Every structure is written in structure tokens, then in C-alpha cells.
Amino acid sequence: NAGVTQTPKFQVLKTGQSMTLQCAQDMNHNSMYWYRQDPGMGLRLIYYSASEGTTDKGEVPNGYNVSRLNKREFSLRLESAAPSQTSVYFCASSEDRGLTNEKLFFGSGTQLSVL
Amino acid sequence: DAKTTQPNSMESNEEEPVHLPCNHSTISGTDYIHWYRQLPSQGPEYVIHGLTSNVNNRMASLAIAEDRKSSTLILHRATLRDAAVYYCIPEGGNKLVFGAGTILRVKS
Numbered sequence: 001n002a003g004v005t006q007t008p009k010f011q012v013l014k015t016g017q018s019m020t021l022q023c024a025q026d027m028n029h030n031s032m033y034w035y036r037q038d039p040g041m042g043l044r045l046i047y048y049s050a051s052e053g054t055t056d057k058g059e060v061p062n063g064y065n066v067s068r069l070n071k072r073e074f075s076l077r078l079e080s081a082a083p084s085q086t087s088v089y090f091c092a093s094s095e096d097r098g099l100t101n102e103k104l105f106f107g108s109g110t111q112l113s114v115l
Numbered sequence: 116d117a118k119t120t121q122p123n124s125m126e127s128n129e130e131e132p133v134h135l136p137c138n139h140s141t142i143s144g145t146d147y148i149h150w151y152r153q154l155p156s157q158g159p160e161y162v163i164h165g166l167t168s169n170v171n172n173r174m175a176s177l178a179i180a181e182d183r184k185s186s187t188l189i190l191h192r193a194t195l196r197d198a199a200v201y202y203c204i205p206e207g208g209n210k211l212v213f214g215a216g217t218i219l220r221v222k223s
Binding site for chain 1 (some may be wrong): 129151156157158159160161162194202211212213214215
């Protein structure tokens, strides 16, 4: 019963390098989300995908791109990493049956450091 | 999004009840009140949610004020495993906005 799986768990990049964070869910959920969490702060929404083939910007989308590859997978790409993108990244999913009270299920996070 | 106010931190003794308050005076009539918690080095996990009535589940109870401008998460018997950051989130959609939350420390 995996739920939401994120890879990698840890990553160190140099400024300017690119990388893709992977996220997959096995709950047949429609909606998926990417959040970032900086030390001592709450989570901020980067991008979300309400359904396969759609993506929308959240609160802090600059410097990121996303791809909803299929219903299961939602990836987050940093094209040119910057030290300000050092953070813990969380992927989440929800069933999204059009209701307003659905639960989010989170992965365990990717700790990213940009030097 | 409704503005929320939560204490920065609270402390409780093990096996005692804990009442975590949240003010959300600008909540709209259709916003549910969600509570999540985040254990150390983990992603947030759902705790409970409600609209108008008090709610209970196996993890906690949620008491919602009659005017809906505040709510209280109640852990009936705190354990060491309940030490976490607790987030109160009034939200009408699924794009939940997580503030700084309340750090709950549980003493043995």
C-alpha cells in the first residue's frame, strides 16, 4: 500500500544544474500537487494538476515546470537551479470528485539543496 | 483565502487532553475547516475536517464555534507520537494553504 511515492529522497545540485523530481500515486486519484516547505515555515503550493493533461500555477511557480505524464505520475522540473530553491518538496494527491472537503495524501518529501 | 491565527507552540503532558485553538474570522460560509499535522521529517497527514457541526474520529475531535470564526482541535489523550506541527486550514477548494501551524510538544 504505497500511497504517494517521491524520488529521490535527497538531492544536492550546483547552481544552474537541472533536475526532475518524480512523484507517483497508486490510489487512482485525479488531482496531484507540488508543495515546497522552507525551514520553519508552512507549505506553499507550486503547481497542481486537477486531472490528467491539465496543470495550473499555484502560489510560487517561478523557476519550475511540471508534467502530468499520466494519471499516476506528476513530475516537477527545475531547469536552472538556484540557491533560493533549496527546500523540502512534497507531492500530494486527492481523489477530487468535485467535492470541497477531500483529503490530501502526501509523500514523504524530497530534500533538495542547491549550492 | 481565510486568514488563520494559531499559537506558535503549545506544550502538553503525556496522557492529558490537548486543545489546539485556531481563529479564522474571515472564513466564508462554504469553507470547510481542515486540520492536518506534520510529524518530524514526514509529509503532512490528514487529521479531521468539518463545516458547522462538531466532528469526531479515531484521531481527534473538532469543535467549531457557532459563528464559525474559530475552532479547536482536541486530542483526548496526548501521546509522545502526537508531537507534531498542527495546521488549521479553512478552505473551500482542494488547494489547501498551509500556514506556520502550532508546534505541539508532549512531555513524558
